[in-house]
Amino acid sequence: MSSIPYRIYLQEKDMPKYWCNIRAKMKQLPDAMLHPGTMQPCVKEDLLPIFCEELVDQEMNTTDEFIEIPEEIQNFYKMYRPSPLVRAYCLEQELETPAQIYYKFEGNNTSGSHKLNSAAAQAYCAKKQGVTSLTTETGAGQWGSALAMACAYYGVDLSVYMVKVSSEQKPYRKILMETYGAKVILSPSSTTDSGKKILAKTPDTGGSLGCAISEAIEAAIKTDNCKYVLGSVLNHVLLHQSIIGMETKAACDMYGIYPDIIVGCAGGGSNLGGLIAPFITEKIQGKNNIEIIAVEPASCPSFTRGKYAYDFGDTGQTTPLMKMYTLGSGFMPSPNHAGGLRYHGMNPILSKLYHDGYLQAESYIQNDVFQAAQTFLKCEGILPAPESTHAIKGAIEQALKCKETGEKKTIIFGLTGTGYFDMAAYNSFNSGDMTDYIPGDQDLQKGFDTLPKM
Amino acid sequence: MSSIPYRIYLQEKDMPKYWCNIRAKMKQLPDAMLHPGTMQPCVKEDLLPIFCEELVDQEMNTTDEFIEIPEEIQNFYKMYRPSPLVRAYCLEQELETPAQIYYKFEGNNTSGSHKLNSAAAQAYCAKKQGVTSLTTETGAGQWGSALAMACAYYGVDLSVYMVKVSSEQKPYRKILMETYGAKVILSPSSTTDSGKKILAKTPDTGGSLGCAISEAIEAAIKTDNCKYVLGSVLNHVLLHQSIIGMETKAACDMYGIYPDIIVGCAGGGSNLGGLIAPFITEKIQGKNNIEIIAVEPASCPSFTRGKYAYDFGDTGQTTPLMKMYTLGSGFMPSPNHAGGLRYHGMNPILSKLYHDGYLQAESYIQNDVFQAAQTFLKCEGILPAPESTHAIKGAIEQALKCKETGEKKTIIFGLTGTGYFDMAAYNSFNSGDMTDYIPGDQDLQKGFDTLPKM
Numbered sequence: 074m075s076s077i078p079y080r081i082y083l084q085e086k087d088m089p090k091y092w093c094n095i096r097a098k099m100k101q102l103p104d105a106m107l108h109p110g111t112m113q114p115c116v117k118e119d120l121l122p123i124f125c126e127e128l129v130d131q132e133m134n135t136t137d138e139f140i141e142i143p144e145e146i147q148n149f150y151k152m153y154r155p156s157p158l159v160r161a162y163c164l165e166q167e168l169e170t171p172a173q174i175y176y177k178f179e180g181n182n183t184s185g186s187h188k189l190n191s192a193a194a195q196a197y198c199a200k201k202q203g204v205t206s207l208t209t210e211t212g213a214g215q216w217g218s219a220l221a222m223a224c225a226y227y228g229v230d231l232s233v234y235m236v237k238v239s240s241e242q243k244p245y246r247k248i249l250m251e252t253y254g255a256k257v258i259l260s261p262s263s264t265t266d267s268g269k270k271i272l273a274k275t276p277d278t279g280g281s282l283g284c285a286i287s288e289a290i291e292a293a294i295k296t297d298n299c300k301y302v303l304g305s306v307l308n309h310v311l312l313h314q315s316i317i318g319m320e321t322k323a324a325c326d327m328y329g330i331y332p333d334i335i336v337g338c339a340g341g342g343s344n345l346g347g348l349i350a351p352f353i354t355e356k357i358q359g360k361n362n363i364e365i366i367a368v369e370p371a372s373c374p375s376f377t378r379g380k381y382a383y384d385f386g387d388t389g390q391t392t393p394l395m396k397m398y399t400l401g402s403g404f405m406p407s408p409n410h411a412g413g414l415r416y417h418g419m420n421p422i423l424s425k426l427y428h429d430g431y432l433q434a435e436s437y438i439q440n441d442v443f444q445a446a447q448t449f450l451k452c453e454g455i456l457p458a459p460e461s462t463h464a465i466k467g468a469i470e471q472a473l474k475c476k477e478t479g480e481k482k483t484i485i486f487g488l489t490g491t492g493y494f495d496m497a498a499y500n501s502f503n504s505g506d507m508t509d510y511i512p513g514d515q516d517l518q519k520g521f522d523t524l525p526k527m
Numbered sequence: 528m529s530s531i532p533y534r535i536y537l538q539e540k541d542m543p544k545y546w547c548n549i550r551a552k553m554k555q556l557p558d559a560m561l562h563p564g565t566m567q568p569c570v571k572e573d574l575l576p577i578f579c580e581e582l583v584d585q586e587m588n589t590t591d592e593f594i595e596i597p598e599e600i601q602n603f604y605k606m607y608r609p610s611p612l613v614r615a616y617c618l619e620q621e622l623e624t625p626a627q628i629y630y631k632f633e634g635n636n637t638s639g640s641h642k643l644n645s646a647a648a649q650a651y652c653a654k655k656q657g658v659t660s661l662t663t664e665t666g667a668g669q670w671g672s673a674l675a676m677a678c679a680y681y682g683v684d685l686s687v688y689m690v691k692v693s694s695e696q697k698p699y700r701k702i703l704m705e706t707y708g709a710k711v712i713l714s715p716s717s718t719t720d721s722g723k724k725i726l727a728k729t730p731d732t733g734g735s736l737g738c739a740i741s742e743a744i745e746a747a748i749k750t751d752n753c754k755y756v757l758g759s760v761l762n763h764v765l766l767h768q769s770i771i772g773m774e775t776k777a778a779c780d781m782y783g784i785y786p787d788i789i790v791g792c793a794g795g796g797s798n799l800g801g802l803i804a805p806f807i808t809e810k811i812q813g814k815n816n817i818e819i820i821a822v823e824p825a826s827c828p829s830f831t832r833g834k835y836a837y838d839f840g841d842t843g844q845t846t847p848l849m850k851m852y853t854l855g856s857g858f859m860p861s862p863n864h865a866g867g868l869r870y871h872g873m874n875p876i877l878s879k880l881y882h883d884g885y886l887q888a889e890s891y892i893q894n895d896v897f898q899a900a901q902t903f904l905k906c907e908g909i910l911p912a913p914e915s916t917h918a919i920k921g922a923i924e925q926a927l928k929c930k931e932t933g934e935k936k937t938i939i940f941g942l943t944g945t946g947y948f949d950m951a952a953y954n955s956f957n958s959g960d961m962t963d964y965i966p967g968d969q970d971l972q973k974g975f976d977t978l979p980k981m
Contacts, residue, residue, distance in 0.1 A: 078539035085532035496699035
């Protein structure tokens with residue numbers, strides 16, 4: 074065994090004090106966000122009615138590579154960070170690969186995923202601005218749980234619009250948020266006009282993320298001193314998640330670890346973008362040649378089969394337009410267990426980097442990623458979230474390639490969270506009942522037909 | 528803020544390589560375990576048909592203060608240890624106490640609790656002895672989950688007899704064990720004679736821990752190359768859990784932390800015994816005067832209202848007799864949510880220490896401990912297991928006493944696990960439905976009536 078420990082924990086004094094803003098080093102910036110009414114680039118004032126000011130500034134900041142993490146957020150991070158960078162010795166043995174595999178594990182906090190990194194930042198910005206309540210939506214529930222934790226800590230009220238069918242599938246997620254003091258409203262609800270409209274049309278609907286977003290935004294606008302927050306896709310969320318990459322890089326530098334490959338799962342892109350941030354800025358500058366691999370579900374293949382186009386962020390087509398890899402806001406992803414990856418679009422920074430050839434992407438069916446998860450959990454102990462299993466599968470594929478070629482590559486992958494609330498998915502896999510849906514070209518075309526005409 | 532970090536993680540090189548055996552420093556040893564047939568002290572040969580040999584040696588070892596942790600177990604520990612010793616800065620602020628509060632957090636592993644420390648050791652001993660399969664019972668499911676993880680890692684087959692009613696209350700626990708490859712049998716089952724007998728008498732029973740123990744032992748005896756393992760109460764389990772205390776002490780020594788009070792929840796006693804091990808051996812030698820407080824549920828008050836007497840470990844009255852604080856093996860604890868504390872007896876070492884005045888004990892009702900948990904989780908983030916909430920309550924009480932007196936005491940408590948699988952309990956508390964049962968003297972007498980006549 075090497076002298077590198079199983080689990081590298083940075084000492085508190087070595088914890089990063091800055092987030093890393095990829096855009097500051099990009100040779101070409103992503104195309105600007107457009108106002109859906111005027112189709113002109115959004116200005117700060119367009120976003121202020123909905124979002125907290127400091128978050129809008131971060132969203133629009135394309136020049137500062139490093140942005141200082143406010144001390145109050147650093148203190149919150151100390152409650153559950155640093156997260157460990159773990160050498161997967163046992164997985165390497167199991168695969169009989171000459172590759173060295175590491176994973177950055179973000180699941181060691183009660184919310185169970187990396188989402189807490191941005192939840193803390195957003196709740197703090199709200200508190201600082203004197204905002205007294207926040208609204209958001211949640212599907213799988215990881216984001217809602219994380220924000221509930223952060224709001225409890227900073228003393229900000231929170232209303233979570235939770236997709237009704239998700240709350241039925243994951244009742245414990247709802248209880249968890251309530252335990253932290255959040256108000257959980259099943260969407261569609263009769264508390265908003267958009268909810269009422271949908272209920273009038275389809276009283277029996279189980280709801281959708283698009284509908285929950287519309288309700289949360291409407292509630293924020295109509296409530297005094299209330300703002301809306303979002304857990305992925307946007308650039309400021311990517312910025313907050315760069316704490317993952319900054320810690321990873323600090324650990325690598327400390328122990329002389331030079332990754333050849335970095336693998337992350339990609340839904341809206343915040344985890345992958347955060348993990349790679351300080352590595353890709355160096356790659357853009359020609360300082361490294363790390364292969365970066367985004368892994369997505371075959372059922373929702375934004376990168377691998379999507380179009381690079383301007384599109385709405387929500388199915389209701391009310392948000393600003395972003396230039397991104399997208400399946401169209403009307404694309405209906407199949408009920409894959411990785412709820413966090415069931416999103417039609419992709420963060421604009423990552424989309425641009427992919428378009429410009431800095432990233433690669435792969436997709437896998439869920440039976441294959443759960444198979445990889447099973448290999449992983451039996452030898453490494455941790456039960457991964459369905460989203461994270463995609464990164465595991467991607468990393469194992471690379472490690473097996475090294476086995477064929479004999480190359481001793483160093484692979485780092487992002488293990489974004491734990492699967493405690495996803496036991497139904499594991500049960501389905503264990504019992505052989507897990508089905509796979511791969512959209513046909515016709516299904517994709519239906520989604521593309523909903524793209525806005527530019 | 529002091530220079531002590533929020534979370535102290537030992538470096539891998541500083542991780543303890545020895546378990547601590549309290550008995551080696553006790554002035555008077557606990558009374559010997561008795562054979563239930565002969566009522567004579569058990570000898571090694573009595574236990575070998577059921578237990579692995581190395582575990583029997585550990586059970587009987589009263590002389591070696593430090594026992595080296597085999598390298599293979601050290602390697603397993605490295606997968607999820609060291610666990611952090613966390614300074615509860617935010618809780619201190621919330622309570623406005625001059626006390627310094629630390630907690631040793633054992634929940635950062637997929638099984639969700641400290642049980643994994645002994646599961647790893649027991650699965651390894653089985654593997655080393657050439658035992659190919661193990662049996663055990665589980666109620667709340669933490670022990671079963673931990674053992675399933677460890678058996679998956681070491682490649683030992685595992686059958687878990689899970690109390691039927693528990694599996695219905697916590698279906699996810701069952702799936703988790705199955706995901707790690709364990710066979711989960713709902714008890715009472717028709718796979719054993721003892722199960723069949725009970726089913727014949729009471730076909731609709733939800734089962735009990737006592738019945739599951741009987742089935743697991745019978746299955747181990749009747750299966751080739753199979754042994755039975757237990758997750759608490761016994762001395763070798765306490766020994767394995769001393770890794771908690773050894774790490775805590777190493778961290779304290781490193782940072783100059785001198786605890787005045789150590790608080791732990793107590794069911795069978797393995798967590799508390801493990802946490803205090805290296806501190807109490809010093810206390811016995813007069814090297815410190817740390818106040819040690821065991822906290823138990825008012826519904827199952829073994830220490831605070833039990834008798835110090837010889838008793839059986841199981842309700843079926845088949846195990847060897849142990850001298851311990853007990854409510855009688857026939858005592859029926861009410862359906863408190865802290866399943867891990869719902870046990871009639873207490874480890875013999877702790878019982879003797881309590882009897883000799885080295886420990887104190889307190890009991891609280893579950894609404895009060897959940898109230899403490901809510902205070903804790905809102906400011907410290909972590910969602911505690913129902914068992915752990917007892918230690919939180921105990922620690923908060925001490926911190927509030929310091930607030931009254933102005934004393935700057937240092938309090939360490941054991942946070943044994945997370946409550947991910949206990950959301951039903953939190954829901955009951957959130958909605959005001961949680962009821963408390965305190966046994967009356969008559970109820971206790973019914974239990975005492977089942978004590979063996981000596």
